[in-house]
Amino acid sequence: MSVIVALVALGTGLIAGVVFGLLGVPIPAPPELAGILGIVGIFVGYKLVQYFDVGVDLLELLGV
16 A cells, blocks of 8 residues: 555544534444554454465355
8 A cells, every 4th residue: 555545534533524524424433542552453363364374164164
């Protein structure tokens, strides 16, 4: 991912957050830091599994 894409995504998110705040509607994201860190943890865990190229065949494990 390029830095420009990341900055555009951040800017878009900031604009959306401002709009949600001005309209007084709840944001479609966890409203607290712990929730955001949970989402970051899910992403990092997923990327670690991809990096180490490990996985489980769930259908085989279930005997299907």
